Each structure stands twice: as structure tokens, then as C-alpha cells.
Amino acid sequence: MRSQADITRGMPVTIEVDGQMIDSFSGETLLAALVAAGHMRLRNDQEGQPRGFWCNMGTCSECFVSRLDVTPVRRIRACLITVEDGMRIATRSISYD
Amino acid sequence: MLVEQASTGSGASGQNAGSLHFQIERRFLERKGGLGLEGEQTATLSRIAIDDWSTLEDRLGVSLHVHMNGGLMVAENADQVAILKAKADRERAMGLSVETIDGAEARRRAPYLSEGIVAANFMAAEGHADTRKIAPAFATAATAAGAEIQIRTRLTKLEWQGASFRAEIIGSEGAFTVGAKKVLVAAGVWSARIAAMANLHLPLFPVGLTMSASERTPHFLPHLVQHVAQRLSMKQTEAGNILIGGGWPSRLHRVDGIFDLSRPAELIIQSLRNNLSVATKTVPRVADLNLIRTWTGVTAVTPDQLPIAGEFPTMPGLFCAAGGSAFTLGPTFARLVADQMLERERDEADRLLAVASPARFDSLNGFMGR
Amino acid sequence: MTNSIHHYDVAIIGGGPAGQAAALVLDQNGARIAVIDEQQRPGGQILRQPPQEFAMAQSMKGKSYTSLKSQLRAFEALNRCDWIGGKSVIGIDRSGGTVDLTLASGDGITQVSANRLLIASGCYDLPIPIPGWTLPGAMGAGGLQALVKAQAVVPDGRVLLAGTHPLMLIVATQVIAAGGTVAEVAFDQRQSFLARLLIKGAGTALRNFGLMLDAASAWATLRRAGVPVTFGQRLSVIEGLNRVSSARIGKRTVHCDAVGLCYGFLPQSDLPRLAGLSVRWAQPTGGWAAEHDGWMRSSVSQIFVAGETSGVAGAPAALLEGQIAGAGIALDLGLIPMDEAEAIRRDAARKQIRVSRFAALLDRIADPTSALTALRDANTILCRCEDVTIGAVETALIQDSDPNSVKLVTRCGMGTCQGRGCEHMLLRLAAHKRGVGPNELRGFTSRFPVRPTRIGDLIG
Ligand SMILES: Cc1cc2nc3c(=O)[nH]c(=O)nc-3n(C[C@H](O)[C@H](O)[C@H](O)COP(=O)(O)OP(=O)(O)OC[C@H]3O[C@@H](n4cnc5c(N)ncnc54)[C@H](O)[C@@H]3O)c2cc1C
Numbered sequence: 001m002r003s004q005a006d007i008t009r010g011m012p013v014t015i016e017v018d019g020q021m022i023d024s025f026s027g028e029t030l031l032a033a034l035v036a037a038g039h040m041r042l043r044n045d046q047e048g049q050p051r052g053f054w055c056n057m058g059t060c061s062e063c064f065v066s067r068l069d070v071t072p073v074r075r076i077r078a079c080l081i082t083v084e085d086g087m088r089i090a091t092r093s094i095s096y097d
Numbered sequence: 098m099l100v101e102q103a104s105t106g107s108g109a110s111g112q113n114a115g116s117l118h119f120q121i122e123r124r125f126l127e128r129k130g131g132l133g134l135e136g137e138q139t140a141t142l143s144r145i146a147i148d149d150w151s152t153l154e155d156r157l158g159v160s161l162h163v164h165m166n167g168g169l170m171v172a173e174n175a176d177q178v179a180i181l182k183a184k185a186d187r188e189r190a191m192g193l194s195v196e197t198i199d200g201a202e203a204r205r206r207a208p209y210l211s212e213g214i215v216a217a218n219f220m221a222a223e224g225h226a227d228t229r230k231i232a233p234a235f236a237t238a239a240t241a242a243g244a245e246i247q248i249r250t251r252l253t254k255l256e257w258q259g260a261s262f263r264a265e266i267i268g269s270e271g272a273f274t275v276g277a278k279k280v281l282v283a284a285g286v287w288s289a290r291i292a293a294m295a296n297l298h299l300p301l302f303p304v305g306l307t308m309s310a311s312e313r314t315p316h317f318l319p320h321l322v323q324h325v326a327q328r329l330s331m332k333q334t335e336a337g338n339i340l341i342g343g344g345w346p347s348r349l350h351r352v353d354g355i356f357d358l359s360r361p362a363e364l365i366i367q368s369l370r371n372n373l374s375v376a377t378k379t380v381p382r383v384a385d386l387n388l389i390r391t392w393t394g395v396t397a398v399t400p401d402q403l404p405i406a407g408e409f410p411t412m413p414g415l416f417c418a419a420g421g422s423a424f425t426l427g428p429t430f431a432r433l434v435a436d437q438m439l440e441r442e443r444d445e446a447d448r449l450l451a452v453a454s455p456a457r458f459d460s461l462n463g464f465m466g467r
Numbered sequence: 468m469t470n471s472i473h474h475y476d477v478a479i480i481g482g483g484p485a486g487q488a489a490a491l492v493l494d495q496n497g498a499r500i501a502v503i504d505e506q507q508r509p510g511g512q513i514l515r516q517p518p519q520e521f522a523m524a525q526s527m528k529g530k531s532y533t534s535l536k537s538q539l540r541a542f543e544a545l546n547r548c549d550w551i552g553g554k555s556v557i558g559i560d561r562s563g564g565t566v567d568l569t570l571a572s573g574d575g576i577t578q579v580s581a582n583r584l585l586i587a588s589g590c591y592d593l594p595i596p597i598p599g600w601t602l603p604g605a606m607g608a609g610g611l612q613a614l615v616k617a618q619a620v621v622p623d624g625r626v627l628l629a630g631t632h633p634l635m636l637i638v639a640t641q642v643i644a645a646g647g648t649v650a651e652v653a654f655d656q657r658q659s660f661l662a663r664l665l666i667k668g669a670g671t672a673l674r675n676f677g678l679m680l681d682a683a684s685a686w687a688t689l690r691r692a693g694v695p696v697t698f699g700q701r702l703s704v705i706e707g708l709n710r711v712s713s714a715r716i717g718k719r720t721v722h723c724d725a726v727g728l729c730y731g732f733l734p735q736s737d738l739p740r741l742a743g744l745s746v747r748w749a750q751p752t753g754g755w756a757a758e759h760d761g762w763m764r765s766s767v768s769q770i771f772v773a774g775e776t777s778g779v780a781g782a783p784a785a786l787l788e789g790q791i792a793g794a795g796i797a798l799d800l801g802l803i804p805m806d807e808a809e810a811i812r813r814d815a816a817r818k819q820i821r822v823s824r825f826a827a828l829l830d831r832i833a834d835p836t837s838a839l840t841a842l843r844d845a846n847t848i849l850c851r852c853e854d855v856t857i858g859a860v861e862t863a864l865i866q867d868s869d870p871n872s873v874k875l876v877t878r879c880g881m882g883t884c885q886g887r888g889c890e891h892m893l894l895r896l897a898a899h900k901r902g903v904g905p906n907e908l909r910g911f912t913s914r915f916p917v918r919p920t921r922i923g924d925l926i927g
């Protein structure tokens with residue numbers, strides 16, 4: 001949920017996460033945009049159990065997602081990266097079978 | 098009794114690349130004067146090692162993540178292809194089953210290979226195993242068979258006393274001495290220091306190497322991949338990490354002109370960058386993976402690059418098994434040296450280990466040993 | 468990998484209170500400085516700033532923030548100092564005579580070289596392996612706070628704060644101020660235990676009036692908002708299917724959609740250990756704090772430390788250490804005469820006495836040891852990266868109680884976070900098994916790159 005208390009956010013931007021369009025604002029971190037959209041599950045562990053972010057400061061590596069709209073594709077920490085219009089993201093992109 | 102100063106697998110055995118390479122190693126190709134008879138003898142040991150590895154999991158009764166899905170040694174230009182072909186001819190003559198395939202066939206078998214690969218030598222028996230598992234598995238099996246293994250227990254003195262050896266040892270409970278008729282020095286890069294305790298020279302030199310692991314990725318690389326002209330080894334672990342190595346140096350710490358083996362070697366960034374370059378040129382898709390860890394490990398080399406395994410002629414009763422690619426060949430050396438120590442089919446063991454015998458450095462010990 | 472290397476007199480890792488304070492001293496004395504931080508903007512963890520694109524009413528209102536905020540403004544006004552934001556330092560190399568740093572970001576690799584390095588890289592939330600802590604919605608309380616104060620985003624639904632550290636009172640009020648709902652603030656300790664410590668340390672507490680006032684006003688705010696603040700009932704399980712839906716506190720089930728776990732902080736020790744600095748086990752919360760002399764010099768020449776890197780003691784202490792480190796580096800580089808450096812140090816050291824007493828009091832109050840011991844559950848994942856349970860680690864410890872051997876056998880600590888999450892607990896378990904203190908054990912070896920880095924960026 002985005003706080004509405006005394007805040008002016010940046011320009012609206014739209015990003016695509018696992019094929020779904022998500023509204024965000026310029027300046028937001030990708031993780032904040034995901035949390036605001038209620039997208040808490042960022043990957044599965046080896047047993048298929050859901051995982052979300054833990055530290056929100058770049059140290060735990062739980063928020064690694066794949067950024068698909070750039071060449072080459074990058075695996076990035078959602079909590080450190082700022083959203084950009086047209087950003088395409090895949091979560092849970094590493095699966096174990 | 099086996100004494101280990103730290104933990105089983107804490108030395109090179111727990112740090113290495115885990116390659117099971119049975120083709121003639123690239124570093125031998127770098128040797129002046131070629132391979133000679135030693136090449137043939139090493140190939141014989143390799144053939145035995147292939148059998149040893151194929152049955153090791155059964156014999157130890159645990160999974161060691163042994164994968165023998167084949168190994169590819171790749172080439173990128175005509176000169177390198179010529180080396181591959183000559184090498185395969187030699188290897189076949191030695192009874193190793195190696196075939197040279199062209200780039201298209203290599204990519205058919207290994208679709209992940211770069212377009213720049215024009216040929217490869219393929220050997221079906223090659224592969225890799227999980228370094229993390231081997232030493233603990235051997236330790237468990239040895240204990241079950243009645244061996245006494247003492248970890249965090251350090252040998253500090255070793256003397257020949259006319260009829261037997263006297264070993265001074267410091268363990269977690271304090272110091273003690275042990276008498277033994279026969280002693281095996283299998284202390285990896287520290288072996289020269291143990292030999293020195295017994296007043297012997299052992300020409301075994303430490304070298305620092307570099308290894309890297311990517312984050313996990315779905316399995317796509319079932320083989321061992323090497324390069325004929327550049328230092329490279331690649332494989333994918335059971336967990337999914339891509340391991341990248343191949344003999345790129347790291348820097349040993351030095352104190353007073355002596356190599357300090359108590360500290361991990363220092364990373365040489367340029368070494369790592371070169372290693373990763375060769376890796377991505379060979380298997381382009383690894384470029385998109387994240388590197389999660391680069392580590393350094395220290396192993397031991399000899400003046401002729403061959404291992405040292407067998408009994409010291411100047412000090413009967415003292416045996417050595419160290420140096421060389423002792424992950425691939427370690428289980429085989431262990432078995433053969435054990436045969437020697439137990440006088441079990443000793444002649445056969447002596448014959449097979451002739452190429453590795455400490456006897457070839459005996460001239461160094463003309464003034465030593467007493 | 469680019470080959471243009473930028474050279475500075477001093478490189479500072481971390482733009483928090485410690486890094487800023489050092490930069491201000493150094494800039495004043497003519498040093499060419501670069502301050503590098505993974506975050507886009509300066510501030511560090513305590514003053515994590517909203518993005519430039521946002522206009523936000525002052526989010527950090529408390530009294531204790533005043534001097535930190537004025538320092539931040541002064542730092543941002545420096546025009547000779549290069550701010551390198553949004554880049555992670557992944558390696559430190561001293562073999563060339565200078566201190567050479569490798570930096571990684573989404574744009575690839577860059578290099579910075581300097582004559583002196585200050586590591587002021589702060590701390591991180593103590594990862595607390597309790598049942599359910601891997602569920603989406605369970606997070607470090609500091610991480611939650613940063614989401615609220617720098618991004619003005621709160622997790623949907625009811626937020627539970629649980630732990631031992633009083634910081635959670637403040638986080639709870641920030642969640643409420645941002646329009647979120649706090650289910651409860653659950654202190655693990657009994658109220659009588661807290662009262663006893665506070666009475667004993669009353670003098671210290673009073674002399675750190677600002678911080679105490681913030682905590683007290685936070686408590687009042689929570690009262691007004693009808694948020695229960697409970698004591699002595701332990702959070703034992705976090706439950707949920709696809710994300711957090713409830714938690715067990717004492718014998719009660721509390722419905723909640725997110726949990727902020729607040730048991731204290733560990734120093735970031737990856738870079739200090741990579742560079743070979745001597746470290747000591749930080750009691751009681753754990754982790755490795757870098758050792759230093761009176762000028763904040765580490766055991767390795769050319770490298771200084773300040774702030775939480777030298778032990779978690781809070782923002783005011785970090786600021787003072789930063790000043791001393793700045794003076795120490797200036798002295799080392801011959802930019803400042805001894806008497807001036809000494810004056811800066813004396814002034815800071817005098818103030819340090821007060822804040823360090825308070826930090827010690829806070830350490831005693833927030834000690835997570837009994838919670839960590841009580842919550843040891845064999846089926847709970849300890850190493851989140853490699854899915855290694857506490858039970859698997861305990862089994863491996865029976866074979867060999869050496870932490871690095873357990874790591875090899877179980878893969879605990881072999882994943883993408885390089886052990887930042889699990890090392891402290893593995894060391895605690897190993898120490899317990901061996902009947903020694905964690906300080907007597909050898910921790911993991913820190914290795915390049917200390918943050919995962921795209922392989923293709925490193926080649927060449
Ligand atoms: C990075 C790297 C990659 C490699 N890759 C490969 C590969 O892919 N394939 C391959 O075949 N080989 C490889 N090797 C080589 C291989 O790892 C070694 O040859 C092999 O592991 C050596 O085993 P070891 O038992 O002789 O020595 P180690 O595993 O080093 O064991 C020696 C042990 O002796 C103990 N010790 C030393 N002194 C004392 C003392 N005084 N008292 C008690 N204990 C003592 C040490 O603590 C140590 O645990 C690699 C090596 C490295 C470093």
C-alpha cells in the first residue's frame with residue numbers, strides 16, 4: 001500500500017512483472033513497486049515453498065529477479081534497482097526440477 | 098591412525114574443481130620434450146582411475162554426485178585442431194577412448210558451446226564429482242572399517258628410530274606420541290614439511306589457483322568442458338552452480354621468504370577476468386549468470402608435473418602420496434599405496450606407480466635421511 | 468570492464484552518518500574524496516532518503532535525528548567530494564600499492580583507486596531463523612522501516628513487530644504514520660527485565676534524552692492508536708500458506724499479513740574480512756566487528772573503519788567515529804597537523820563516552836541470545852540461499868564441529884548471500900557444541916565478489 005500522507009511521487013510509470021502490468025512511480029525501487037502491488041512472492045525455494053524479500057538493503061539476495069527488457073538480460077536485486085517505464089521483470093525465474 | 102590438523106577435506110580436497118579428467122592434461126602438452134614413456138604410464142593410471150570412479154559410490158555406499166557424462170576439450174582454430182588430433186591419436190594408442198569431432202557435432206552434443214568452437218576431443222568417461230562429499234565419505238568409510246581418525250590433531254615431529262617411527266602429535270586434548278612401523282605422508286601441499294620433519298627433501302611446491310562459482314541455474318551443462326590451448330575447466334554441480342576454473346593463478350602469502358600455507362592465497366583479479374573471458378567465449382550463456390564466489394586454493398606441483406606416490410628409497414617404511422591431479426587420481430593412488438604398505442600384490446602396485454615413485458628424486462636425499 | 472580508473476586521496480565506502488562525518492573532516496582539509504554507496508542517495512540506513520523524484524513531508528521527525536539531518540545537509544552541499552551512488556563495492560585489492568576498489572552496478576564494472584580507504588558500511592538486521600521466517604511477508608524490521616520511510620510504501624494488511632530491540636517502537640509509529648496498520652508490538656523480554664535495566668541505567672538513559680524521548684513518544688503514539696505493546700510473550704511461529712497470515716505469540720494467535728523481526732543488528736563484515744582486517748565477535752548480538760586503534764586505523768595499513776563496521780553502537784556513535792577516522796586519515800596523509808587532529812579526536816572522544824554507555828545499555832536490553840536459543844527448531848531453514856535446516860547443521864556438527872567443515876558438508880553459507888544470513892547462527896551452534904565462545908571459532912572466509920556480479924561484466 002502506498003502512503004498518501006503528504007507525498008508527491010514521481011511521474012507514473014508502468015512495468016511488467018510476470019506478464020502483469022503494474023503501476024509505479026518514477027524514483028520507486030522495484031521492490032517497493034512490487035510490495036505496493038501486493039506481489040510479495042519473489043521466488044520459490046527448492047521445495048517449491050514461497051519466498052519473499054528479507055532485508056530491503058542489498059545483503060540477503062532474496063529479491064533477485066530477472067530483468068528482461070535489457071540486453072543482455074540481467075539478474076538484479078529488486079531492492080536496489082529503480083523502476084523505469086517499460087521495465088520487464090520475471091520473478092521465480094530460477095526453477096529447480 | 099590418521100591425523101588431520103584441521104578437518105577432513107579442509108585442504109585442496111575440499112577446494113578443488115572436482116574435474117574427473119582422463120585425457121592428457123593441457124599442462125603436460127605445455128611441457129618441453131613432450132610426454133614420453135611417462136605419458137603412457139599416466140594413461141594406464143587414468144584407465145584404472147576410470148574404473149575406480151565408476152564404482153566408488155557403490156563401494157562407499159553414498160552419493161558423491163559422480164557424473165561421468167563425457168568431457169570435451171575444445172579448439173577454436175586450425176592449429177588447435179591439429180593439436181587435438183595428434184593428442185587423440187596418442188591417447189587412443191594408449192588405450193584411452195578419445196574421438197575428435199567437428200564443431201557442428203560438438204554443438205549437437207553440447208548445444209551450449211559457442212559458434213567459435215571448431216572441433217573438440219570427446220571422451221565419454223570424463224566428468225566430475227562433488228568435492229564437498231569425497232573426503233567426508235572416505236572418512237566415514239575408513240572409520241567404519243576400523244581406522245581411527247583424529248581431527249584437529251597435528252603432527253609436529255617425525256623421527257625414524259632404528260626399528261620404527263616416532264611421531265609427536267598435538268590434539269585437542271594435548272600432546273601425545275605414537276610409534277609406527279610405517280607412515281604415509283598424504284598431507285597435500287604440506288607434505289614437504291612433513292618430509293622435512295623426517296630430514297628428507299620432497300620437491301613439492303605450492304601453487305595458488307583460482308576457482309569461481311555462478312549462482313544456481315537450471316541444468317544445461319552435463320559435461321566437463323576444457324580448452325586445448327587455454328586454461329579452462331567448466332562443469333555444472335548437482336545444485337546447479339557453474340564451476341569455472343582451469344588453473345588460473347592466485348598469489349601465495351609470503352613471510353620471510355617462505356610461502357605461508359596457513360592463509361588462503363590472494364585473488365589476482367586479472368587472473369579471474371581472464372578465466373571468465375575464456376569461459377564465456379566457450380560457453381556464452383554463462384555471461385548472463387551472476388558470479389557468487391571466487392575462491393583460491395593451494396595445491397602442490399612437482400618439477401616434472403607428475404605426482405609423487407610410493408616408498409622413499411632412503412627411508413624404507415616412509416611412504417608418500419601427494420602432488421598432481423589428486424582428485425581424479427587420488428582414490429587410485431590411495432589404493433595402490435595401501436597395497437604397497439600392506440605388501441599386498443606389491444609388485445603390481447610398484448609397477449603401476451613406477452611413474453610416480455619418489456625414487457626419481459632420490460638424488461636430493463643423498464645427504465639426508467639420517 | 469572499463470579500464471579508466473578514477474584516483475582519489477580517500478575512498479569512503481558508505482554514505483551513512485559515519486561516512487559523511489569523515490568526508491566532512493577530510494574535505495575541510497583539502498582531500499579529494501569519493502563516497503561510494505549501494506543506495507542511490509546519501510543518508511545511510513538511518514536517514515535512508517526518498518528518491519529525488521519524491522516530495523515528502525519530513526518523515527524523520529524525532530529529536531535524535533536533528534544533528535544527523537544537519538550533517539547530511541552539510542555533506543550534500545560539499546562540491547569537491549564525488550558521490551558515487553547506486554554502486555556496490557565488490558572487491559578490495561591492495562597489491563598495487565594503492566587501495567583499488569571494484570564497483571558493480573547494472574551498468575557494469577568500474578574501478579576506483581585511493582591512497583586511503585574508510586570502510587563505513589554499516590550493519591544489517593539480525594537474521595533470526597524462527598519457524599516461518601522464510602514466508603513472504605516476514606522481513607527484517609530495518610528493511611520494513613526503510614520501505615516506509617524512503618519509499619512511503621507499507622505492506623498491505625496488519626503488520627506485526629516482534630523482537631527484542633526497542634527500535635521496533637519507532638518502526639511501528641512510522642508504519643502508522645504512513646497509513647499502515649500495526650497488529651501488535653511484541654517484546655520478547657519481560658517488562659520487569661526492561662524496567663530493571665532502565666532503572667539501573669537511568670543516568671545513561673537520561674543523558675541520551677533525545678533517543679529516550681523518541682522511544683517514549685513512540686510508545687504514547689502507539690497507545691493512542693490502540694496498538695497493543697506486549698512483553699514477555701515470545702513470538703514462536705510465523706504461519707501462512709503463500710504468505711504470512713498469522714503468528715504465535717506466547718499462547719495467542721495474532722492475525723497479521725506481515726512481520727517485522729527486530730532482534731538487533733550485525734556489522735557488515737564482508738569487506739573488512741575480504742581485506743584481511745582483524746575482527747572480533749560482537750557480543751551479544753553477534754557478527755564480526757573490525758578492530759581499530761584510537762584513530763580508527765584497522766589492522767591493515769591504509770584502511771580505516773568507522774560506524775557500525777567497528778561494532779553496532781547506533782548513529783550518534785557512528786558519526787563520532789567518522790569524525791575521528793576523518794582526522795586520522797587526514798593526519799596519515801599529512802593534510803593536518805597533529806594538534807588539530809588531536810583536537811577533533813578529543814572533542815569526539817569526550818562525546819563518545821556518553822553514547823557508548825547508552826549503546827552498551829541498548830545491547831543489554833536487546834540481547835537476542837535467549838530468543839535465539841529458545842527458538843532453535845530443527846525443521847526451520849537456517850541458510851535461506853541453500854535451504855539448509857538447523858537440524859541438518861546440528862547433524863553435521865556431530866561429525867565435526869568446525870563451522871567451515873559444516874559449510875562444506877551441508878552447503879550452509881554457500882549461496883548467493885555468501886553467508887551473511889546464516890553464519891552467525893552456525894557459529895553459535897558450533898560454539899555451543901564445542902563448549903567455547905563463537906569468538907574462538909574461525910568464521911567463513913569472505914570472498915570476491917561480496918555482492919553477486921554478472922559474469923559478463925567482469926570479463927576482459
Ligand atoms: C583450486 C584447485 C582446483 C583443483 N582442481 C582439480 C581437479 O579438477 N581435478 C583434480 O584431479 N585435481 C584438482 N586439484 C588438485 C587436487 O585438489 C589435489 O591434488 C588433491 O585434493 C590433494 O589431496 P591430498 O589429500 O593430497 O591433499 P589435501 O586435500 O590438501 O589434504 C592434506 C591434508 O593434510 C593436512 N595436514 C597438513 N599438515 C598436517 C600436519 N602436520 N598434521 C596433520 N595434518 C596435516 C591438511 O590439513 C590437509 O587437510 C585442484 C586443486 C586446487 C587447489
Ligand SMILES: Cc1cc2nc3c(=O)[nH]c(=O)nc-3n(C[C@H](O)[C@H](O)[C@H](O)COP(=O)(O)OP(=O)(O)OC[C@H]3O[C@@H](n4cnc5c(N)ncnc54)[C@H](O)[C@@H]3O)c2cc1C
Pocket residue numbers: 057480481482483484485486503504505506510511512513514554555556557587588589590591592608609610612613634637732735738773774775776781782783785917
Ligand atoms: C535497515 C536499517 C534501518 C535502521 N534504522 C535505524 C533507525 O531508525 N534508528 C537508529 O537509531 N538506527 C537505525 N539503524 C541502525 C543504523 O545502522 C545506525 O544507526 C546508523 O545508520 C549507522 O551509521 P553508519 O554510518 O555506521 O552506517 P549506515 O548508515 O548503515 O551506512 C552504511 C552505508 O554503506 C552502504 N554499503 C554497505 N556495504 C556496501 C557495499 N559493499 N558497497 C557500497 N555500499 C555499501 C550501505 O548502503 C549504507 O548506506 C538501522 C539499521 C538498518 C540496517
Ligand code: FES
Pocket residue numbers: 053054055056057058059060061062063064077078079080
Ligand atoms: S531484499 Fe535482501 S537483497 Fe534485496
